[in-house]
Amino acid sequence: MIISIASGKGGTGKTTIATSLAFYLSINGANVVFLDCDVEEPNSALFLKPGIDKSQTVDIPVPAVDFKKCTYCGKCAEVCAYHAIAVAKKTVLVFTELCHGCGGCALFCPEGAISEVGRDIGVVEEGDAFGIRFIQGRLSIGEPMAVPLIREVKRCGIEGSDGVIIIDVPPGTSCPVIESIKGSDFVILVTEPTPFGLNDLRLAVETVKKLDIDFGVVINRSDIGDKEVEDYCKDENIPILAEIPYSRDIAVLYSYGVSMVVEGEKYRKIFRKIWETIKKLKSGQSWPIVGEEDV
């Protein structure tokens, strides 16, 4: 079972909800795997505090030209859709930051003059956080391409895993978000009740609908703005999983990197409700057993 926590707008509380839900489920005996797919700004580790025991660099293939074989025919530049390789009279220029690693230039070079070498784009780190299996990606500074790293985080975390997989998704609605949430069984969209929150929630809802994944909404800081988000969800028949009022306590705990579930029983009840609601929405599927007693 894969549950992604996403939002169009940044800073609505994705990481807070994702890490708290992971702790809640783990405390109640579920086998939890946590993937931080916000590889540009991974923050979950600040809350889950995992011990990292494995780290591997991730690279994408980029072309390397063997000038002994190259005839400067220009085929590589012709097939490259990203303008990442250019052929001048007696030289071939490779712009590695533009390269998506599609392999077209190497495949179609008539002289077999192009091989591929790895270019590091970041690392995938794995570890254990109080019994939760933890995997995160960290994109290298100055690196534009997040998607291949997200793909690798998911491959490491999902292959051979059972139990509940929780994915912390980057903000936005474009390719890194799609790469993170595709294949999920359920998406929790976290928003706040302001015009910004509503505008970006609409975009996030369209994104999730396009991928045909079941979803529900958590309205965070539910008392700071207006009722528009709630009305929108009711009009669109979108389940509201929880409404969490603003609390300076939560904000302060958050600032120190402490999960709200760890600190207070009333917050644990919120996550119990979220989990129960998701279970109802997805009933008929096999679910990992979570203890029934109130914690």
Place this chain on the structure above:
Amino acid sequence: MKQIVVISGKGGTGKTIITASFASLSNNAIAADCDVDAADLHLLLHPEIKERHRFKGLPKAEISQDRCTGCGRCYDVCRFDAVQKKHNCETAAPQNQTTHFFIDHQSCEGCKVCYYACPEDVITMRENVSGEWYVSETKYGPMVHARLGIAEENSGKLVTIVRENARSIAEKRNLDFVIVDGPPGIGCPVIASLSGVDIALVVTEPTLSGIHDMERVIDVARHFGVETACIINKYDINLENSKSIENWCNKNKIPVLGKIPFDNSVSESVVKGVPIVEYTESEVTWVIKGIWQEILKTKEK
């Protein structure tokens, strides 16, 4: 003319609220919303759209099912798992009850490798309009903004278009500033928002996440040779963390232009759809006005 970008690394630290306030305080600037994934600046500046332009992403592959022989060459060469296999397609004639291949548009990166590799020439590349961008007028001056289609890629390219147009309008109209509302993160759209600006203002908050993300985005700005300055928003949520941000900035010679307190009226101003500097007279607005004065000083430099 100076180009200023407001970025943060972490989302939700207050970029758009601060950008809108700058637009309101300036009298000779153009605003550019480069958070093309989840643009919000229009909700505070209320632009009237004057020009609409289509944004085309890279064309995506399409397999003509009626002519495909099912050889699977496309499947073998695609590195993005965009060519998918389906067995026993029920709609096919009995003699064709074999493997079928089709393109998952969300995964296709438009590399055209399958298009070139197909021995039967049954793959075409279909035009892909993946967004729109706009030139608008607001009561504060012109604005360039965009909307990337849902689940599309190439946001970096769309950001570059927004910035280029904002710059050329600023030059034509002899404006002093291009004020760019940047996206969260440190990847492709952030790099496109940063490149070639005069200063990057990094809005952070005194949380461990805010600090972690600020340090990363400042590293990115430095990597591209862009000067940075810092703004601490909601500084009074955690004074200890605010102090350590200031210490870190001092150590790294990054000026802290202002510390904005937490104030409920900020959310209220968003609900009302006005820049906070027009909504109240409070410490929040004084600090933001002070920051803008600091930025005006850089104009003379």
